[in-house]
Amino acid sequence: MARKPPWLRRLALREIVRLFELAEKRALSGDMDLSNRYVQIARKMSMKYNVRIPKHLKRRFCKHCYSYLLPGRNCRVRVRSNPYPRVVVTCLSCGKITRYPYLEEKKNARRKKTSRKD
Ligand SMILES: [Zn+2]
Numbered sequence: 001m002a003r004k005p006p007w008l009r010r011l012a013l014r015e016i017v018r019l020f021e022l023a024e025k026r027a028l029s030g031d032m033d034l035s036n037r038y039v040q041i042a043r044k045m046s047m048k049y050n051v052r053i054p055k056h057l058k059r060r061f062c063k064h065c066y067s068y069l070l071p072g073r074n075c076r077v078r079v080r081s082n083p084y085p086r087v088v089v090t091c092l093s094c095g096k097i098t099r100y101p102y103l104e105e106k107k108n109a110r111r112k113k114t115s116r117k118d
Helices: 006-028 032-048 103-117
Strands: 075-080 086-091 097-101
Antiparallel strands (some): 086 097
């Protein structure tokens, strides 16, 4: 199928961001079911309109069961540095884990440090 026109995709992106805001609000007030439903709708919109879910929002839900993740409530977040630096997120709804490497961030920090000395 043809790509959706840019104006429509822009609108879809705005709607996705809004849905995640709603999901967060619901999760904070304890209504996880509704929160997960918002994530579901946001994902469907992103697929229908060919819009990527922004990186920072992609990490707000579980890649396996698509439930909204709220640290301290339904997910566990840990940082591990060996053998490579990564953030480990354990979803407490399905028990699966997702890892996000942060090697690049570490390299950039080191670069900044050395350049400051010059
Ligand atoms: Zn999960």
